[in-house]
Amino acid sequence: MAREFSTVGVVGLGTMGSGIAEVLARSGLSVVAVELDDVSLARGRGHLEHSTARALARGKLDEQGRGELLDRVRCTTSLTDLAEADLVIEAIPESLELKADVFAQLDKITGPRTILASNTSSLSVTEIGVHTSRPGKVVGMHFFNPAPVLKLIEVVRTVVTEPDVVADVVAFAHRLGKTPVVIGDRAGFIANALLFGYLNHAVEMYEQRYATREDLDAAMRYGCGYPMGPLALLDLIGLDTAYEILDTMYHQSRNRLHAPAPLLKQMITAGLLGRKTGRGFYTYD
Ligand code: CAA
Numbered sequence: 001m002a003r004e005f006s007t008v009g010v011v012g013l014g015t016m017g018s019g020i021a022e023v024l025a026r027s028g029l030s031v032v033a034v035e036l037d038d039v040s041l042a043r044g045r046g047h048l049e050h051s052t053a054r055a056l057a058r059g060k061l062d063e064q065g066r067g068e069l070l071d072r073v074r075c076t077t078s079l080t081d082l083a084e085a086d087l088v089i090e091a092i093p094e095s096l097e098l099k100a101d102v103f104a105q106l107d108k109i110t111g112p113r114t115i116l117a118s119n120t121s122s123l124s125v126t127e128i129g130v131h132t133s134r135p136g137k138v139v140g141m142h143f144f145n146p147a148p149v150l151k152l153i154e155v156v157r158t159v160v161t162e163p164d165v166v167a168d169v170v171a172f173a174h175r176l177g178k179t180p181v182v183i184g185d186r187a188g189f190i191a192n193a194l195l196f197g198y199l200n201h202a203v204e205m206y207e208q209r210y211a212t213r214e215d216l217d218a219a220m221r222y223g224c225g226y227p228m229g230p231l232a233l234l235d236l237i238g239l240d241t242a243y244e245i246l247d248t249m250y251h252q253s254r255n256r257l258h259a260p261a262p263l264l265k266q267m268i269t270a271g272l273l274g275r276k277t278g279r280g281f282y283t284y285d
Pocket of ligand 1: 051054055058060121143144145146147148149150192227228233237241
């Protein structure tokens, strides 16, 4: 019988985790959101408040709806509060060691039917799943930034993910108003495998002073109808995240399209990570 999802956990309340928590709460689900400590929790809660205030200002939510949405998200620093969750979505930083540890703990805390999902964009879901006693109930649920806006969820099935788990997660993604696609466990899945070759090429063109950042971005916005140019998009994604994704894909496929442009590494070393540090290819207030 198909699973009922009423309480969903989110581990990690950074840009992606807080966006995912918002999507879940908007669909009327009870969300248990977990962060490492009170400072990170307050920052995550701040992301949610900021994003819902923006929706309020744009008339997408009223005061009451915003209050109800925020009330549906219970913030905690204890993973054990996920004991009743039907599904847990992990969205912590891209470290296999950290994720393995969280999944091993979730495996002990949650009920045996609970699905454990990772929002990883560059690690192997199979390698994460083997740190649990239920790799058949481990999947990828890869959201896109900004999660409240973008409709895609890549549902990643490993060679051992049970078919009913994939079917239930796909149905759940539809319930969230998203469009799921199902893909096997390979670096970059579908969207990043196609997108990042293009983004990397744009960095190379910029590095070779082929064109200005504004002209590179304008060409793709006005010539191809993309909502953002590639350098502005890299600032949104975060240059460190982009580098990780490229590097992982390059090591897996050896496709030179994915060999990270040297400028990316230099900008990361200099602390220019994009919007999150106030400066990347562009400068932000
Ligand atoms: N949170 C919530 N809502 C947001 C938002 C955010 N961070 N940013 C924008 N929005 C909402 C706005 O409130 C607005 O909503 P309404 O239309 O309902 O009023 C809508 O999105 C459009 O926003 P704006 O008018 O401010 O600006 P825009 O039209 O330029 O859209 C954008 C902004 C949604 C970011 C758009 O430019 C876009 O889609 N850019 C491409 C983003 C993209 O490609 N993301 C994928 C990155 S790859 C990835 O995420 C995978 C990975 O593994 C790294």
